[in-house]
Amino acid sequence: MxxxxxxxxxxxxRPVDVTALLAPPGVHSQxxxxxxxxxxxxLVLVQAQGVRYANPAARRLLAWGDTPLVNHQxxxxxxxxxxxxxxxxxxxxxxxxxxxxxxxxxxxxxxxRFDVRLYGQPVLVDGHPADLVTxxxxxxxxxxxxxxxxxxxxxxxSEHLSRSGSYVLGWPExxxxxxxxxxxxxxxxxxxxxxxxxxxxxxxxxxxxARVMQAWREARPDEPFQLQxxxxxxxxxxxxxxxRGMLQKVSQADALQxxxxxxxxxxxxxxxxxxxxxAQYDVLTGLPNRAHFIQQLASxxxxxxxxxxxxxxxxxxxxxxxxLRVTLxxxxxxxxxxxxxxxxxxxxxxxxLVARVSGQDLALMGRAEVELLPDAVHEQARQLRRVLQAxxxxxxxxxxxxxxxxxxxxxxxxQDGETLLEAAEKACALADEAGGVAFARAEAHAHxxxxxxxxxxxxxxxxxxxxxxxxxxxxxxxxxxxxGVEALARWNSPRWGEVPPTEFIAVAERxxxxxxxxxxxxxxxxxxxxxxxxxxxxxxxxxxxxxxxQLRRGDLAxxxxxxxxxxxxxxxxxGIELTESAVMDDPARAGQALSELRALGVEVALDDFGTxxxxxxxxxxxxxxxxxxxxxxxxxxxxxxxxxxxxxxxLTMAHGLGMQVLAEGVEREDQLNLLRAKGCDLIQGYWFSxxxxxxxxxxxxxxxxxxxxQHLSRDNSQRTLLLVDDEDNILAALRRLLRxxxxxxxxxxxxxxxxxxxxxxxxxxxxxxxxxxxMTGVEFLHRAAALYPDTVRMTLSGFTDLQSIxxxxxEGAVYKFLTKPWDDDRLRAHVAEAFRRKGMADENRRLxxxxxxxxxxxxxxxxxxxxxxxxxxxxxxxxxxxxxxxxEILDSLPLAVIGVDPDGLLVYANEAAxxxxxxxxxxxxxxxxxxxxxxxxxDGEARCLVQGCHCRVWRYRLGAGSGPWRGDVLICLxxxxxxxxxxx
Numbered sequence: 001m002x003x004x005x006x007x008x009x010x011x012x013x014r015p016v017d018v019t020a021l022l023a024p025p026g027v028h029s030q031x032x033x034x035x036x037x038x039x040x041x042x043l044v045l046v047q048a049q050g051v052r053y054a055n056p057a058a059r060r061l062l063a064w065g066d067t068p069l070v071n072h073q074x075x076x077x078x079x080x081x082x083x084x085x086x087x088x089x090x091x092x093x094x095x096x097x098x099x100x101x102x103x104x105x106x107x108x109x110x111x112x113r114f115d116v117r118l119y120g121q122p123v124l125v126d127g128h129p130a131d132l133v134t135x136x137x138x139x140x141x142x143x144x145x146x147x148x149x150x151x152x153x154x155x156x157x158s159e160h161l162s163r164s165g166s167y168v169l170g171w172p173e174x175x176x177x178x179x180x181x182x183x184x185x186x187x188x189x190x191x192x193x194x195x196x197x198x199x200x201x202x203x204x205x206x207x208x209x210a211r212v213m214q215a216w217r218e219a220r221p222d223e224p225f226q227l228q229x230x231x232x233x234x235x236x237x238x239x240x241x242x243x244r245g246m247l248q249k250v251s252q253a254d255a256l257q258x259x260x261x262x263x264x265x266x267x268x269x270x271x272x273x274x275x276x277x278x279a280q281y282d283v284l285t286g287l288p289n290r291a292h293f294i295q296q297l298a299s300x301x302x303x304x305x306x307x308x309x310x311x312x313x314x315x316x317x318x319x320x321x322x323x324l325r326v327t328l329x330x331x332x333x334x335x336x337x338x339x340x341x342x343x344x345x346x347x348x349x350x351x352x353l354v355a356r357v358s359g360q361d362l363a364l365m366g367r368a369e370v371e372l373l374p375d376a377v378h379e380q381a382r383q384l385r386r387v388l389q390a391x392x393x394x395x396x397x398x399x400x401x402x403x404x405x406x407x408x409x410x411x412x413x414x415q416d417g418e419t420l421l422e423a424a425e426k427a428c429a430l431a432d433e434a435g436g437v438a439f440a441r442a443e444a445h446a447h448x449x450x451x452x453x454x455x456x457x458x459x460x461x462x463x464x465x466x467x468x469x470x471x472x473x474x475x476x477x478x479x480x481x482x483x484g485v486e487a488l489a490r491w492n493s494p495r496w497g498e499v500p501p502t503e504f505i506a507v508a509e510r511x512x513x514x515x516x517x518x519x520x521x522x523x524x525x526x527x528x529x530x531x532x533x534x535x536x537x538x539x540x541x542x543x544x545x546x547x548x549x550q551l552r553r554g555d556l557a558x559x560x561x562x563x564x565x566x567x568x569x570x571x572x573x574x575g576i577e578l579t580e581s582a583v584m585d586d587p588a589r590a591g592q593a594l595s596e597l598r599a600l601g602v603e604v605a606l607d608d609f610g611t612x613x614x615x616x617x618x619x620x621x622x623x624x625x626x627x628x629x630x631x632x633x634x635x636x637x638x639x640x641x642x643x644x645x646x647x648x649x650x651l652t653m654a655h656g657l658g659m660q661v662l663a664e665g666v667e668r669e670d671q672l673n674l675l676r677a678k679g680c681d682l683i684q685g686y687w688f689s690x691x692x693x694x695x696x697x698x699x700x701x702x703x704x705x706x707x708x709x710q711h712l713s714r715d716n717s718q719r720t721l722l723l724v725d726d727e728d729n730i731l732a733a734l735r736r737l738l739r740x741x742x743x744x745x746x747x748x749x750x751x752x753x754x755x756x757x758x759x760x761x762x763x764x765x766x767x768x769x770x771x772x773x774x775m776t777g778v779e780f781l782h783r784a785a786a787l788y789p790d791t792v793r794m795t796l797s798g799f800t801d802l803q804s805i806x807x808x809x810x811e812g813a814v815y816k817f818l819t820k821p822w823d824d825d826r827l828r829a830h831v832a833e834a835f836r837r838k839g840m841a842d843e844n845r846r847l848x849x850x851x852x853x854x855x856x857x858x859x860x861x862x863x864x865x866x867x868x869x870x871x872x873x874x875x876x877x878x879x880x881x882x883x884x885x886x887x888e889i890l891d892s893l894p895l896a897v898i899g900v901d902p903d904g905l906l907v908y909a910n911e912a913a914x915x916x917x918x919x920x921x922x923x924x925x926x927x928x929x930x931x932x933x934x935x936x937x938x939d940g941e942a943r944c945l946v947q948g949c950h951c952r953v954w955r956y957r958l959g960a961g962s963g964p965w966r967g968d969v970l971i972c973l974x975x976x977x978x979x980x981x982x983x984x
Contacts (some may be wrong), residue, residue, distance in 0.1 A: 020228075020612075040920060042135035046074045047125060048094060061116075061137055063108040069470040074133060076957075079105035079113060086118070088475065093120040093131035103138060115142040136159055147149070150502030156180050158227055162263060169200075169216065169258030171247065176200040182262060187234035203237065205230035212243060216258060221247045228269075239268040256393055281354040290421075293355035293363060297417030297590040301410055304368055312366035312377055315406045315415075316344060316388065316423040319429075321360045324399070332394045336401055339392050357421060361428075372409055374439065381405045381437045404431035404934070406441040411597050443686065457493060458504055462520060467491050469524050470691035474662060474684045477676050480707035484541040484575060486684065487525040488691050489517070505547075514547045519559065521545070526567040526574065528694055539703050543575035548582035554589065560946060564600070571601035575626075579607045583622065591622050598623045605662070607649065620657050626682070627654045631665025634675070634685070644674075644787050652845075670759035672711060677762035677788075720744045720761060724754045724768035725796075734767070737824055738831060751775030751783070758784060763791055765834045770797030781814055790841065792834040792919075794818060796827075896951075896972035899923075902965055916946060916972060950975045 042058035054069040062077050075083040082104035097122040106116035117136040159165055159181025166179045186203035201209050208229035216226050222248040233239045245260040281293035324333040344362055345354050349366035388403050414420030425439040426788030461467055473482040491499045508514040525542050532539035550556055564571055576597055583590040594604050605626035633647050654661045663675050666685030682740040723734050731747045739745055748754035750772050771779040781793045798820035890897050890910045899908030909922045941954050952973045958966040960964040
């Protein structure tokens with residue numbers, strides 16, 4: 001076979017001879033060397049002895065500068081963990097095996113690492129094997145891959161945590177490529193959709209599929225849309241999802257693709273539906289509640305006004321429910337209520353609505369009628385009442401329910417839903433006198449007329465100075481001194497005489513006059529305080545009530561400050577009292593207003609505490625100085641254990657938050673003594689003084705008016721023992737025996753006398769006989785345990801009713817049972833042990849209060865820290881958004897902007913720069929090219945030729961004059977296109 005017909009050998013089969021690369025300079029080798037020297041591809045020629053040649057690109061990549069690399073080993077530039085691999089590959093190349101790509105960690109001269117891809121090609125040099133190694137810096141690519149993987153993992157985790165999925169929609173063919181989250185959410189249906197455009201939306205509920213596809217058809221580029229629909233889950237269940245999508249361009253061309261996000265909101269949707277149901281319907285009966293019913297009433301009234309019709313409103317009251325709760329239990333009462341609601345629904349005709357409007361009231365809204373005849377309506381209600389009162393079986397008992405019906409008609413009895421409903425409810429109170437069914441009477445209209453007359457007269461009363469202020473003292477139970485007076489408005493009308501404050505203040509609030517009235521009270525009280533001080537009286541703080549209307553205006557502190565300046569009053573002499581319901585209506589606004597008042601030096605008191613709905617979390621965050629215990633608790637504090645327990649809880653809570661407690665409405669000495677024993681700080685009420693005129697108060701203050709010493713709070717170190725026995729000789733013997741131990745001893749001969757003694761004196765330990773006239777010892781101790789649970793109670797008797805005493809001990813009413821006759825030493829030891837138990841209990845309560853206070857403060861600090869962290873996070877997000885916005889602005893500029901760091905590395909180039917300079921000149925993270933870096937002198941301006949175009953170039957140093965040098969910014973402005981073309 002001739003030579004020209006011999007088969008060609010591939011380079012991999014026979015190494016190429018590259019001896020010319022290392023030959024002496026000649027014409028042929030010069031242009032080869034020039035090509036290798038100028039190429040940007042890093043080339044290294046390696047033999048067994050080491051490196052024979054490395055071009056400039058390789059030296060730059062390895063940061064060796066102009067230093068020769070000859071006789072170095074290739075493994076010197078590889079991370080230690082990758083050297084065995086490279087040594088083995090080098091051995092194979094020198095043995096003539098074909099090469100392949102390897103990605104390893106490279107080492108620069110300064111020891112820094114970078115990702116490098118090596119490709120070795122076996123060659124011959126002077127007839128000896130060699131390896132021509134090509135090096136590619138793939139750091140950016142590897143970092144991009146790592147970032148892409150991180151983003152993908154983050155997307156997977158985010159979708160899993162948020163129960164969501166995403167997809168890419170090919171446009172307009174409709175191919176759907178789901179994410180892992182979407183496949184996990186809707187199962188294999190999403191995979192089927194990816195392969196088959198017809199099945200792309202198989203996971204969408206059939207009734208919603210057309211709506212989803214229509215949303216995509218109508219979508220506009222870069223305009224997101226959103227809708228909710230049902231989707232078939234991976235386990236075959238139906239999900240409620242929110243579906244968001246947007247069309248976007250995929251390149252500079254007009255090609256589009258859709259990006260979709262699907263999130264499972266089934267739980268949220270169910271919760272919203274549940275909240276909506278709870279907000280509008282009664283849980284027990286399933287009927288509309290009062291608020292929803294009033295809305296329906298308003299709609300029916302509007303329709304009736306349009307067609308000039310009328311309708312009947314019927315309220316069915318069930319007064320028997322409370323009695324049933326007591327006799328048959330709560331569940332039985334609920335059963336009766338549900339049965340009556342069901343009966344009323346069955347009797348309702350078409351277009352009639354039944355609702356539960358209160359705890360024991362049902363309502364029926366009749367349909368629109370052209371005319372309502374009172375007699376026919378009354379007979380209809382009587383027949384309905386007979387049906388509702390039919391016997392029913394509740395458990396094993398037959399119940400005969402009783403109800404009464406109140407009737408109101410629109411438009412005669414009310415022009416809005418609330419008024420009409422109230423008219424029917426008031427009519428129920430008249431039903432017993434009218435045989436069970438009654439119409440709304442004209443008393444409501446008379447009341448409205450009276451209110452209008454009072455409002456008109458009140459406006460003139462302010463102008464004619466018919467109002468006056470009286471002042472009720474507030475007394476300290478510690479010092480006995482008067483520490484404050486509450487200013488109370490009084491109105492003596494020439495027409496009606498003394499108008500009750502509850503009436504004219506309520507009218508002022510409803511008619512919007514409360515602001516004017518409140519300002520008058522504040523200014524008058526401040527001027528009176530200044531007059532007292534001018535007369536030389538040591539006047540305590542004067543407290544002024546502020547209405548919710550004044551608080552809601554938002555300028556309360558400003559108005560108080562203006563009055564203080566106008567009257568010349570010291571702010572420390574003023575107190576502001578706000579009701580609990582007014583503060584809790586908007587705690588955030590109230591907190592701001594109260595903080596402003598406190599900043600003025602004004603004392604802040606929370607009035608009527610215990611009647612609203614304060615939470616401890618809100619109360620601890622409000623700047624409150626004094627909590628005023630509502631008079632409803634004080635009135636029966638000595639007889640009702642529930643009131644005593646609530647009073648004690650309020651005292652403990654307020655003291656734990658560093659607030660004082662003032663009890664309103666103290667009218668009896670026993671109330672005073674009980675409040676004093678429980679640690680109340682201040683009292684106010686008729687027992688000490690009714691509200692008095694300014695002159696009378698001046699006279700009493702000048703006389704040193706104060707609380708008597710016997711009514712002041714006692715020293716906590718004093719120990720008091722109460723002995724109860726109906727035999728005088730027993731009491732005398734016990735007193736002689738126990739007084740040597742230093743106790744203060746009180747005695748009583750029966751249970752009633754002992755209860756009075758407990759109300760008048762603070763007692764630590766009670767020792768009671770069992771058999772006494774009227775009330776046994778166990779009965780007395782049961783009542784004492786309910787009213788005074790902090791006492792230690794013991795019984796001492798020679799007549800043992802064993803069972804009752806055991807029950808009392810088990811229930812906690814009795815601490816110990818002792819028998820007569822007693823051993824003196826043992827009895828003294830038992831009493832001493834009881835006092836030690838009382839002391840330990842008192843100390844535990846004190847420590848518990850301190851712990852609660854500390855916990856509350858810690859919780860408050862934690863909430864502040866959480867808020868600070870949240871603000872810091874929001875600032876970080878805002879900064880991130882700002883950086884993104886700046887980048888968008890720079891990319892939109894027609895100027896080329898290039899950023900260079902202090903090491904000469906290119907760190908930023910906007911879109912205009914990429915259009916002006918060649919790609920190899922703007923490789924981020926590598927040293928800048930001379931043509932870029934030398935465009936302008938430092939901090940100067942120049943004109944130069946870039947890519948054949950005349951440009952005006954500025955260079956600015958970042959940080960110059962104000963901090964460390966952070967690099968340079970180059971701005972390049974191409975001149976007109978005509979100039980560029982002429983230059984070319």
